Amino acid sequence: MTEADILKALSNVQEPDLGKDLVTLNMIKNIMISGNVVAFTIVLTTPACPMKDMMRTASENAIKMLVNKDAVVKVDFTSNTTSNRLQGDKVLSGVKNIIAVVSGKGGVGKSTVSANLALALAEGGASVGLMDADIYGPSVPIMFGVRGERPMMKDNGGKGLIVPLEKFGIKLMSIGLLVDEKNAVVWRGPMASSAIKQFVTDVDWGELDYLVIDMPPGTGDIHLTLMQTVPVTGVVIVTTPQNVALADAKKGIAMFAQAQINVPIIGLVENMAYFTPAELPHNKYYLFGKEGGKRLAEEYDLPFLGQVPLVQSIREGGDEGVPAMVGQDELSQKAFRDFASLAVRNIAIRNANIPKTKLVEVVT
Numbered sequence: 001m002t003e004a005d006i007l008k009a010l011s012n013v014q015e016p017d018l019g020k021d022l023v024t025l026n027m028i029k030n031i032m033i034s035g036n037v038v039a040f041t042i043v044l045t046t047p048a049c050p051m052k053d054m055m056r057t058a059s060e061n062a063i064k065m066l067v068n069k070d071a072v073v074k075v076d077f078t079s080n081t082t083s084n085r086l087q088g089d090k091v092l093s094g095v096k097n098i099i100a101v102v103s104g105k106g107g108v109g110k111s112t113v114s115a116n117l118a119l120a121l122a123e124g125g126a127s128v129g130l131m132d133a134d135i136y137g138p139s140v141p142i143m144f145g146v147r148g149e150r151p152m153m154k155d156n157g158g159k160g161l162i163v164p165l166e167k168f169g170i171k172l173m174s175i176g177l178l179v180d181e182k183n184a185v186v187w188r189g190p191m192a193s194s195a196i197k198q199f200v201t202d203v204d205w206g207e208l209d210y211l212v213i214d215m216p217p218g219t220g221d222i223h224l225t226l227m228q229t230v231p232v233t234g235v236v237i238v239t240t241p242q243n244v245a246l247a248d249a250k251k252g253i254a255m256f257a258q259a260q261i262n263v264p265i266i267g268l269v270e271n272m273a274y275f276t277p278a279e280l281p282h283n284k285y286y287l288f289g290k291e292g293g294k295r296l297a298e299e300y301d302l303p304f305l306g307q308v309p310l311v312q313s314i315r316e317g318g319d320e321g322v323p324a325m326v327g328q329d330e331l332s333q334k335a336f337r338d339f340a341s342l343a344v345r346n347i348a349i350r351n352a353n354i355p356k357t358k359l360v361e362v363v364t
Contacts, residue, residue: 001068003031006038009066013058016051017345018352022059029078038063039074045348046209047079048124050341081126081209082351084233091200094207095129097233097347099266100226102256104248106217109271110238111139112318113308113339114214117236119325120340122169126209129164131199132174133226134216135192136185140174145321151177154204161204168326173203193225200229210347218248219255227261227360234266234350234357236305236343241270241292249293253300261360266305266346268297269339273307281331284309303346306339308332 011023022028022042031040042055060073083096092098101114111134118130132140141147144167151173152163164171175195179185187195205211213232216222226232235256239249249268256263270293274284287310297304308314313329324332 001033001036001038001071003033005067006031006033006040006063009062010040010059012062012066013055015045016054017349018045022055030076036068036070037072037074038067039076041076041078044077044079045082045351046124046344047081047126048121048340048344049079049348050124050345052077079125082348084351084354084356085231091230092205092211095205095211096208097210097351098213098230099210099343099347100213100215100223100232100235100263101238102215102223102235102252103217103238103245104219104250104252105245106137108217108238108240108245109308110217111143111214112314112323113236113238113269113271114212115140115143115318115323116325116336117340117343118170118210118212119168119323120336121210121212121344123325123337124340124344126344127207128169129171129173129205129208129211131203131211131213132172132176133196133199133213133222135175135187135195135222136216138174138176139318140172140214141176143318143321143323144168144172146172146177147321149177156204160202162198162202163204168323171205171208173199175199189221193221196222196225197229200226219251223255224261224360227263229359231357231359232263233347234264236266237268237302238271239268239293239296240272241286241289243289243292245288246292246296249296250300253302263357264350264354265302266343266350267303268293268300269305270294270307272310275310276331278312303342305342305346306335308335308339 011021013022027043029041056075063071063073081096103110118128122128132138153160164173239245274286311332314324314332317324317327
């Protein structure tokens with residue numbers, strides 16, 4: 001067996017999401033051959049890649065069928081998370097992907113989805129941050145059990161930077177960590193927008209594969225400020241199945257599709273899709289309607305990222321500071337893992353096929 005033989009065989013193995021073979025994509029590294037043993041490394045597009053077992057099996061089969069049926073194939077994995085950001089981007093220069101989680105209205109579980117998306121990505125091995133950009137209704141301190149904690153400051157060449165808290169393996173920042181939760185944040189739009197700019201420019205996020213941003217509900221100042229401050233990789237739309245939520249979700253979709261904004265939509269996730277009681281784990285009760293989010297995704301030709309059930313443990317975990325992804329409920333964890341897997345796949349496809357998102361310059 002030669003290295004050329006191995007590469008020729010692996011040129012028949014497709015990366016499932018990008019539609020090209022592993023050799024063309026330059027994903028094969030460190031080929032080593034000793035007798036009948038061949039070892040090599042596949043460089044994944046993300047540590048959280050859900051398709052690596054499929055690629056391992058396909059690679060083993062290709063070498064045994066096309067090179068040596070007696071070969072002992074050893075496949076290692078490493079990752080280099082894809083990014084669509086230009087080298088030299090000054091703002092959040094160490095962050096490869098910025099994912100905004102948005103909803104047209106409040107009450108659809110956007111913060112729950114954001115928190116558990118971040119945790120599911122980190123569980124897959126990615127380095128992740130979670131920014132709570134919901135200035136008027138911050139949820140992160142409660143959901144992660146860090147109420148009353150305050151972030152530290154560090155000096156960076158004469159400029160003070162806020163050091164985000166770390167919990168459950170991800171970095172956290174929220175206005176709720178800076179102000180007393182008993183006091184209302186009574187700010188006009190420009191003040192809220194200024195706070196969001198500071199969360200982007202004055203927080204030491206460091207090196208991250210993904211920064212998940214929990215946006216406020218609606219389509220307003222804070223959304224525009226974020227898009228004008230940093231190029232966003234894409235947005236995840238959260239909705240519930242009922243018509244009232246779907247009507248507002250359409251407004252969010254329309255906002256990001258506008259020519260002067262034009263931020264890619266990674267996909268849509270349907271939260272509270274059905275109720276499943278703990279004592280009847282196989283029963284589904286469609287309290288808010290059935291598959292409204294799925295139909296909306298089809299109507300707008302958006303990737304559908306899955307359904308998250310309405311489960312009591314999700315609510316309890318959020319209130320107790322233990323999100324579903326680090327709790328005990330397997331049903332909700334599977335739903336969030338499946339959602340995160342589809343999200344990272346669509347991010348990789350987006351990075352491979354769509355030009356870099358530019359900063360929004362003027363919106364009138």
